[in-house]
Amino acid sequence: MAGYLTAHRDALSPYIIVDAGNFTGDVTPQGRLKAEAMIKALRLIGYDAVAVSGNERQFPGDFLRPLIREHALPVVSDAPGYASSLSFERDGFSMQVSTDPARPEEGRVNVLLTHLSVEAAKDMKGWNVIITSSGEEREEPLTVNGTVIVSGSPKGKKLGLLTLRKDSEGALTFTHAWQLVGNDLQEDGPVRSVLNEYDRSVAALMKETEPLPGTTFTGASACAACHQPFFKQWQHTRHATAFASLQAVGKSEDPECIVCHVVGFNEPGGFYSLDATPDLPDVQCESCHGLNREHLSDFSPMPPVTERTCLTCHTQENSPEFDYPRYLEKVRH
Template sequence: MELINEELLFFLYMLIPLIMLFQTVPILKTAGTGTHDQVNGQARTLNILYTGGVHGELEPCPCSPKTDFGGVVRRAGYIAEHQKMLSPYILLDAGNFLGKDTPQGRLKAEAMLKSFSIMKYDAVAFLKMEKEFPYSFLSGLLEKYKIPVISDMPQYRQSILTKRNALNINISVNPMNYQKGKLNILLTDKPISEIKHVKGWNIIILSTGEILAEPLKANGTIIVSGYPKGERLGILTLQVDSGGEILGFKHRWQPLGKDIKEDINVRKVLNEYDARVATLLKDDSKPLVNISYLGVSKCAECHQPFVERWKETKHARAFSSLERVGKSADPECIKCHTVGFGKKGGFHSVKTTPMLTNVQCEACHGPGREHVLDFSKPMQTVTESVCLKCHIRSTDFNYPVYLEKIKHK
């Protein structure tokens, strides 16, 4: 019996190396294993850097440390500083990166596209928000800054083919434009509930504003969504075989806070933008007529104790906070740091309406002219909706808590 065991052990000892020599290891072809193991040496690394749903946010609102994230200057700075670590990569925007088609919105559009050009985006989707701008306006900018646009609009191509790290990559906005044998990436603003049923694509990047802390896996597809307002840069690291099959992946969000080094070239773009935006303010030489807002000094004639309490709040120093960050001539900022900006008889310049700087009584209670003429006419009641006209950017806004901070009764 001992002899048989010894012979069996010897046989197995000789057989195992032969098995290992001729054994074929199958390639793992699943989208989303979360691993980085190379299989048969065929795995190739690719980083997909992506944004989507930025909605015209060139720079973050600096009013609160909790909102001071994002912006094209920091995004460009991070990519430039870490280019060696990130390579090989492709840089994509899944659309809805523009804001509204207004005079300021058009200045933003040019600054955004010029920034994209500096960052060398590989593909940029034109979707819902971009469609609000006329083609006659955008076409010149696209030609000037050489932006690789894809869109379902007839004036543009729907797909772009590119190559990175010996990988053939198909980037499209059309779910029907899948190409076999390539890494296929779909850019869309369809909601998750709808897009998760689309089959065949390796990667789908959304610009709906839906936050996905981690990628969603559905039907063999990895689904990610651009972080709202571009506060973070999405980085999806893939291990891919030569045929475009994903062997594994990992994902992370790169916060774009104040610690990120700025890109000097993109900062120049934003400085130019700020200077052009300042010209949108009304002509200082125009005489004031039909004054509806009277200013805090008029309120103090009858409500001095309330005004003294107001002076202790941040509302009383709201305009100086804009001056500190160079935004005192930006209409989008001014409207929440002055009284009645954009309304008849409201603030329109420091020179002509200095009495309407800061968030004064009438910013919350409404114009006081009619009340002064007839005290029986009540001022506007301050409800939560009044606060949310500006505090929509306050991520931790809580009406009872915030109201307590400015309470003066």
């Protein structure tokens, strides 16, 4: 997103850029690092107003507020200690951006940022624009009683561009478009530095946790001893190089990624780190066939593999194209 804006700032101007909130994850040690990285990045991108409203409010105020102050992030929020609205003058538009549904102002372009649903936004009267961060994906804006309701793209995968114009009578008209902000864009250097720093902190955090005891999983090479053709076939699937995919994008030490790209992460005797568990990176036999160490000596049945097994990793978010018969065909031994 930063890269896109750096390249298109002039073409887009005059504009304001706002975030409707829900920009943090959960209140975990990694979630705190993520919140801090987001605050730094939003500031570097030059956000004009950022709502602290949904997930953010789960964080204790004494964690978030000093960070926001330190990085001078322009926040709007109904939480104590923040402004509930900010004003902007751009190109003849006098605008108010607020998080308080009860406070549209006469004679201005009123923009409400809310973490509530699109359905709830329909009841909020007197706003020109309402932007939701409820995570609902809507291709087109909705117009209700003269209010344009748009939903932000979950996880910032797309940048919503809402263009407002005044017609000859002074009435507002709008057009809306989505700009994809994928990996093909030139990255912005300073924001990339923030992300690199985040990745390093996450890796350091992971080193502080203890591996779960037990050497339960064995890894594919042990299976290869008796199931050579299966092993050979598996080596030619993308499962066998799943860890390299993380390494290629600098994410091989991020627990939020590792979990689906190795064997048994967060389970006793599962993957911990490349050093501690060198046999357990990648999606291997036991990722699908499950755990049964006795099998190696008594050949007792392995747990069955079903579509459910695949779906633990092939989620809607991480594998939107997943289709069991088609995918099974590609990995079947």
